Amino acid sequence: MTDQSVTKTKRQRRPDDRPAEILAAALSVFAKKGFSQARMEDIAKRAGLSKGALYLYFPDKVTLLKALVTQATGGQISMASAMAQAETAVSPLIMHFATTLAARAQDTELPFILKLVIAESQAHPEIGKFYLENVVLQAIPMMEKLIARGIATGEFRAVNPAHAVKSLMGPFLLSALWRSVFEPLGAEQLDVRALITQHVDIFLKGLRP
Amino acid sequence: MTDQSVTKTKRQRRPDDRPAEILAAALSVFAKKGFSQARMEDIAKRAGLSKGALYLYFPDKVTLLKALVTQATGGQISMASAMAQAETAVSPLIMHFATTLAARAQDTELPFILKLVIAESQAHPEIGKFYLENVVLQAIPMMEKLIARGIATGEFRAVNPAHAVKSLMGPFLLSALWRSVFEPLGAEQLDVRALITQHVDIFLKGLRP
Amino acid sequence: MTDQSVTKTKRQRRPDDRPAEILAAALSVFAKKGFSQARMEDIAKRAGLSKGALYLYFPDKVTLLKALVTQATGGQISMASAMAQAETAVSPLIMHFATTLAARAQDTELPFILKLVIAESQAHPEIGKFYLENVVLQAIPMMEKLIARGIATGEFRAVNPAHAVKSLMGPFLLSALWRSVFEPLGAEQLDVRALITQHVDIFLKGLRP
Amino acid sequence: MTDQSVTKTKRQRRPDDRPAEILAAALSVFAKKGFSQARMEDIAKRAGLSKGALYLYFPDKVTLLKALVTQATGGQISMASAMAQAETAVSPLIMHFATTLAARAQDTELPFILKLVIAESQAHPEIGKFYLENVVLQAIPMMEKLIARGIATGEFRAVNPAHAVKSLMGPFLLSALWRSVFEPLGAEQLDVRALITQHVDIFLKGLRP
DNA sequence: CATGAATGAGGTTTCATTCAT
DNA sequence: AATGAATGAAACCTCATTCAT
Numbered sequence: 001m002t003d004q005s006v007t008k009t010k011r012q013r014r015p016d017d018r019p020a021e022i023l024a025a026a027l028s029v030f031a032k033k034g035f036s037q038a039r040m041e042d043i044a045k046r047a048g049l050s051k052g053a054l055y056l057y058f059p060d061k062v063t064l065l066k067a068l069v070t071q072a073t074g075g076q077i078s079m080a081s082a083m084a085q086a087e088t089a090v091s092p093l094i095m096h097f098a099t100t101l102a103a104r105a106q107d108t109e110l111p112f113i114l115k116l117v118i119a120e121s122q123a124h125p126e127i128g129k130f131y132l133e134n135v136v137l138q139a140i141p142m143m144e145k146l147i148a149r150g151i152a153t154g155e156f157r158a159v160n161p162a163h164a165v166k167s168l169m170g171p172f173l174l175s176a177l178w179r180s181v182f183e184p185l186g187a188e189q190l191d192v193r194a195l196i197t198q199h200v201d202i203f204l205k206g207l208r209p
Numbered sequence: 210m211t212d213q214s215v216t217k218t219k220r221q222r223r224p225d226d227r228p229a230e231i232l233a234a235a236l237s238v239f240a241k242k243g244f245s246q247a248r249m250e251d252i253a254k255r256a257g258l259s260k261g262a263l264y265l266y267f268p269d270k271v272t273l274l275k276a277l278v279t280q281a282t283g284g285q286i287s288m289a290s291a292m293a294q295a296e297t298a299v300s301p302l303i304m305h306f307a308t309t310l311a312a313r314a315q316d317t318e319l320p321f322i323l324k325l326v327i328a329e330s331q332a333h334p335e336i337g338k339f340y341l342e343n344v345v346l347q348a349i350p351m352m353e354k355l356i357a358r359g360i361a362t363g364e365f366r367a368v369n370p371a372h373a374v375k376s377l378m379g380p381f382l383l384s385a386l387w388r389s390v391f392e393p394l395g396a397e398q399l400d401v402r403a404l405i406t407q408h409v410d411i412f413l414k415g416l417r418p
Numbered sequence: 419m420t421d422q423s424v425t426k427t428k429r430q431r432r433p434d435d436r437p438a439e440i441l442a443a444a445l446s447v448f449a450k451k452g453f454s455q456a457r458m459e460d461i462a463k464r465a466g467l468s469k470g471a472l473y474l475y476f477p478d479k480v481t482l483l484k485a486l487v488t489q490a491t492g493g494q495i496s497m498a499s500a501m502a503q504a505e506t507a508v509s510p511l512i513m514h515f516a517t518t519l520a521a522r523a524q525d526t527e528l529p530f531i532l533k534l535v536i537a538e539s540q541a542h543p544e545i546g547k548f549y550l551e552n553v554v555l556q557a558i559p560m561m562e563k564l565i566a567r568g569i570a571t572g573e574f575r576a577v578n579p580a581h582a583v584k585s586l587m588g589p590f591l592l593s594a595l596w597r598s599v600f601e602p603l604g605a606e607q608l609d610v611r612a613l614i615t616q617h618v619d620i621f622l623k624g625l626r627p
Numbered sequence: 628m629t630d631q632s633v634t635k636t637k638r639q640r641r642p643d644d645r646p647a648e649i650l651a652a653a654l655s656v657f658a659k660k661g662f663s664q665a666r667m668e669d670i671a672k673r674a675g676l677s678k679g680a681l682y683l684y685f686p687d688k689v690t691l692l693k694a695l696v697t698q699a700t701g702g703q704i705s706m707a708s709a710m711a712q713a714e715t716a717v718s719p720l721i722m723h724f725a726t727t728l729a730a731r732a733q734d735t736e737l738p739f740i741l742k743l744v745i746a747e748s749q750a751h752p753e754i755g756k757f758y759l760e761n762v763v764l765q766a767i768p769m770m771e772k773l774i775a776r777g778i779a780t781g782e783f784r785a786v787n788p789a790h791a792v793k794s795l796m797g798p799f800l801l802s803a804l805w806r807s808v809f810e811p812l813g814a815e816q817l818d819v820r821a822l823i824t825q826h827v828d829i830f831l832k833g834l835r836p
Numbered sequence: 837c838a839t840g841a842a843t844g845a846g847g848t849t850t851c852a853t854t855c856a857t
Numbered sequence: 858a859a860t861g862a863a864t865g866a867a868a869c870c871t872c873a874t875t876c877a878t
Contacts, residue, residue, distance in 0.1 A: 018862095034331045036245035040848065050864045055849070119328030121390050122243040128394045136391065160407055166399075167408040170379025173386065178375075181330050182345065185337045190375075198369055199376040206415030249873060250840095259839045261875080270873065436841095452749045454663035457868065468843045473870070537746030539808050540661040546812045554809065578825055584817075585826040588797025595800065596793075599748050600763065603755045608793075616787055617794040624833030667852060668861095677860045679854080688852065843875075854864075 019057050022047045023071055026064050031112040031180070035065055035120050062124055065116065069127055072113040073135055090150035091204050094168070097143075101172055102196035111176035140165050147207075156207040164207070171199045228266050231256045232277050240321035240389070244274060244329050271333055274325065278336055281322045282344050299359035303352075303377070304409050310381055311405035320385035349374050356416075365416040373416070380408045437475050440465045441489055444482050449530040449598070453483060453538050480542055483534065487545055490531040491553055508568035509622050512586070515561075519590055520614035529594035558583050565625075574625040582625070589617045646684050649674045650695050658739035658807070662692060662747050689751055692743065696754055699740045700762050717777035721795070722827050724770075728799055729823035738803035767792050774834075783834040791834070798826045 025047035029038045040061060044051045058064040104110050121128025143165045150156035175192045183189055234256035238247045249270060253260045267273045313319050330337025352374045359365035384401045392398060443465035447456045458479060459469045476482040522528050539546025561583045568574040593610045601607060652674035656665045667688060671678045685691040731737050748755025770792045777783040802819045810816060 032331065034245075034328065037332045039846090051848090052850080052865065053863050056862065059849095061848070115327060118324060118386060118390050119243070121394060122241065123246045125394055128390060132391055132394050132396055136396075159411065160403070163400075163404040163407045164411065166380050166383050166404055167411050170381070170383040170408075171375050172379070174375050174379040174382050177327060177382065181327050181337060182341055185330060185334055185341050187341055187345075191372075194369070195372040195375055198372045199379075202368065202373065202376050202412060202415035204415070205417070206411035206413070208414070248871090260873090261840065262838055264874070265837070450749065452663075452746065455750045458870085459868085469869090470844065470871080471842050474841065477870095479869075533745060536742060536804060536808050537661070539812060540659070541664045543812055546808060550809055550812050550814055554814075577829065578821070581818075581822040581825045582829065584798050584801050584822055585829050588799070588801040588826075589793050590797070591801050591804065592793050592797040595745060599745050599755060600759055603748060603752055603759055605759055605763075609790075612787070613790040613793055616790045617797075620786065620791065620794050620830060620833035622833070623835070624829035624831070626832070666850090678852090679861065680859050682853070683858070839876105839878085841875105841877095843873105845873100846871090847869105849869090850867090852864105852866100854862105855860105856862095857860085 018047075018049075019067075022049070022054060022057055022064070023068050026068055027072070027109055027112065030065070030068070030116055031109065035061075035116060036123075062127075065120065065124070066127055066130065069113055069117060069131060072110060073131065090146050090153070090155050093146060094143075094204065095200050098168075098172075098196050098200045099193070102175070102192045105172060105175045105179065105196075106192040111180035114173075114176050115180040140169070143168065150207070154209060157209040159207065168200075168203055171196065227256075227258075228276075229280075231258070231263065231266055231273070232280055235273050235277050236281070236318055236321065239274070239277070239325055240318065244270075244325060271336075274329065274333070275336055275339065278322055278326060278340060279343075281319060282340065299355050299362070299364050300413050302355060303413065306352075307377075307381075307405050307409045308402070311384070311402045314381060314384045314388065314405075315401040320389035323382075323385050324389040349378070352377065359416070363418060366418040368416065377409075377412055380405065436465075436467075437485075440467070440472060440475055440482070441486050444486055445490075445527055445530065448483070448486070448534055449527065453479075453534060454541075480545075483538065483542070484545055484548070487531055487535060487549060490528060491549065508564050508571070508573050511564060512561075512622065513618050516586075516590075516614050516618045517611070520593070520611045523590060523593045523597065523614075524610040529598035532591075532594050533598040558587070561586065568625070572627060575627040577625065586618075586621055589614065645674075645676075646694075647698075649676070649681065649684055649691070650698055653691050653695050654699070654736055654739065657692070657695070657743055658736065662688075662743060689754075692747065692751070693754055693757065696740060696744060696758060697761075699737060700758065717773050717780070717782050718831050720773060721770075721831065725795075725799075725823050725827045726820070729802070729820045732799060732802045732806065732823075733819040738807035741800075741803050742807040767796070770795065777834070781836060784836040786834065794833075795827075795830055798823065 022043065026038075026043050029043045029046060032038075033042075040054055041051045043064070044054045047054070054064075058067060117127060117131045121131075140162075144161045147156065147159075147161040147164050147168075151158055151161065175190055175195060178187065178190045179192070231252065235247075235252045238252045238255060242248075242251075249263060250260050252273070253263045256263070263273075267276065326336060326340045330340070349371075353370045356365065356368075356370040356373050356377075360367055360370065384399055384404060387396065387399045388401070440461065444456075444461050447461045447464060450456075451460075456479075458472055461482070462469045462472045465472070472482075476485060535545060535549045539549075558580075562579045565574065565577075565579040565582050565586075569576055569579065593608055593613060596605065596608045597610070649670065653665075653670050656670045656673060659665075660669075667681060668678050670691070671681045674681070681691075685694065744754060744758045748758070767789075771788045774783065774786075774788040774791050774795075778785055778788065802817055802822060805814065805817045806819070
């Protein structure tokens with residue numbers, strides 16, 4: 001108790017990439033506790049910082065969440081736009097896109113981000129809107145055009161492309177939430193890649209003329 | 210002290226179905242604010258009760274949420290078991306099941322319950338577990354058997370039934386979250402019935418031998 | 419330590435005049451500590467309440483201060499307007515007004531309110547403005563008219579009435595701040611009544627034609 | 628490691644008068660925000676220093692305030708003592724003294740210092756006491772003697788000198804607070820010189836035998 | 837059964853102060 | 858001497874829950 005040799009304050013100075021470290025800590029705490037239940041002090045501790053230091057990088061809790069969503073989501077958008085270019089057959093494109101996304105759903109924390117967005121979109125609509133506009137409303141029209149092109153070229157039979165996109169994407173959502181919601185509760189792990197591979201196969205066969 | 214016969218009128222507000230009224234109030238407040246942001250007083254007010262009276266019916270906030278999920282979810286289970294019986298062709302069964310569920314996703318508050326479960330399952334695992342065990346793990350094996358039977362009878366080609374179920378169910382999840390998460394943010398409304406009808410069509414064609 | 423007979427929570431219910439009790443408590447704490455240094459919990463304790471109960475009556479700390487100023491200040495205004503009526507000689511009116519105000523400066527907490535207003539008017543301009551508009555800018559023009567009338571009737575010699583008012587009022591301010599600022603520091607007590615009586619005497623003689 | 632002769636230029640910013648620069652910065656920030664609301668960082672920034680450097684000159688915030696009051700107040704005292712000497716008629720002395728002080732109230736930041744002292748004397752009694760002892764209790768007895776001498780020489784009629792001093796000084800206080808409290812709130816500017824000139828005129832006439 | 841005033845634990849945020857560089 | 862990142866105490870305010878009436 002009176003041991004004074006212990007450095008009671010380990011004042012660290014690592015301007016390395018504090019924001020990124022904090023975001024990583026925030027993600028893991030948010031994922032474990034949910035946004036409301038997460039305490040800023042826990043995030044700080046996990047980032048190896050004091051409570052106050054957090055506020056040097058992010059002005060408040062909500063901004064932290066926004067930054068997290070923004071960061072984790074950045075990649076998606078670019079992927080989407082890259083996809084729209086090609087002029088080859090549609091089916092392989094869809095399969096490639098699906099495989100890439102499946103890998104992300106399987107290996108990254110994206111599913112937890114998605115769960116956060118779902119959970120907090122009521123209390124913090126800016127976050128929900130951000131996701132809606134930057135992810136959902138980027139990806140969906142892109143896929144829609146792809147499907148429409150498939151129909152136009154005779155690769156697919158005539159269906160409503162807007163609805164078809166949701167047929168295609170639904171299982172991704174299911175996989176993501178399975179991972180982030182049900183697996184932590186003890187549900188068996190999902191083999192997302194296998195699931196999606198078969199799903200795309202069914203989907204593409206189902207669209208055959 | 211005062212004339213008690215007068216007071217009587219006040220109490221006549223059908224004290225019968227108080228719990229149900231409270232649950233209805235809770236659902237609408239939870240749906241609007243999310244669980245954490247919902248205040249017990251708001252629920253009480255909407256149920257036409259005082260804060261204190263709430264506690265005569267539900268011991269605490271979490272129990273209220275549990276009861277809500279239990280109640281809203283009860284129907285699903287029975288539907289599921291009823292389905293398992295029939296011995297007819299599988300495709301019409303699936304279409305019927307899908308149509309029924311689409312109607313619920315479109316017309317009831319079920320999507321909001323689902324969103325609540327997703328949002329709160331970390332902070333209150335009992336709720337997540339309850340849903341997992343009573344809804345998800347009831348419905349999925351049932352559908353799985355159905356698909357397996359279709360394969361056995363030659364109605365479907367050979368696929369992994371466990372994965373196929375998720376191909377089938379994913380768009381329901383997507384529809385539910387679209388309604389509960391994105392529509393409140395201004396996204397265009399989804400015609401769930403049309404979407405699901407086409408989805409099942411694609412899905413069943415995709416499973417043809 | 420394990421004595422359970424002690425009522426640990428003395429939940430009181432005295433809807434008597436809680437707001438007034440709270441304001442009294444607030445005044446005494448603000449007067450002792452100043453606004454910023456005053457802790458809501460101290461005010462609560464002094465009012466015989468818990469921290470939270472305070473917020474049932476006043477939504478926040480600033481509102482509490484505003485209410486205090488408003489209440490303590492209410493009387494002044496009516497006094498001012500009553501004064502403007504009479505048509506008699508001006509000197510006795512001034513003497514009467516001065517005597518009344520001296521009594522207040524001597525016997526009430528008004529000086530402490532004034533000190534609070536002065537101290538907080540930067541941080542909370544609404545409070546300063548309220549005081550300026552409802553007290554200062556009510557009293558001063560009224561006195562100005564009185565003096566102007568005295569000049570018109572030949573009771574006083576020709577002076578600038580706007581400045582003369584400040585000659586008259588200055589010592590009140592000095593008395594108030596002496597009581598609220600210097601007496602608590604150990605300065606000798608001021609006999610405000612005697613001071614003001616002599617002051618008005620000098621002032622009126624100084625205005626003789 | 629790097630060329631140090633280059634660095635030298637940076638340091639040449641007259642390190643001589645840092646304390647004075649800091650005090651000037653502190654005054655302007657305190658005047659704008661009040662003591663509690665003033666942030667050390669703002670003072671540092673305005674003084675062209677870093678937060679940390681402030682602490683090389685002043686050990687803490689309160690000391691800074693004390694130093695400010697001490698500095699701004701220094702002049703007063705010497706003026707007071709100089710005044711006590713002369714042996715001429717009292718009235719011209721008073722008029723001269725009043726004019727000098729009016730100029731200060733009009734043109735310097737003294738009114739803001741006074742307001743600070745008033746606002747903080749509860750929370751930091753040393754500051755109030757310092758002002759009381761070094762300013763108030765220096766000036767008042769001096770003026771008192773002056774008035775007593777006027778009475779003794781027959782220049783003034785017999786009044787209570789202690790009270791008369793407050794008749795004389797009150798309007799200064801009023802002017803100072805008008806400038807520091809009410810003008811920032813939008814009140815019309817006060818012509819302190821004219822006000823005081825007339826005030827002294829009234830006061831002296833009011834004291835005529 | 838019902839009320840709503842009262843409680844108090846708990847979490848976010850601020851900012852004076854410290855100290856490694 | 859100087860910097861500014863880091864610390865952590867402190868205080869406001871919220872709201873689930875209790876209980877006297």
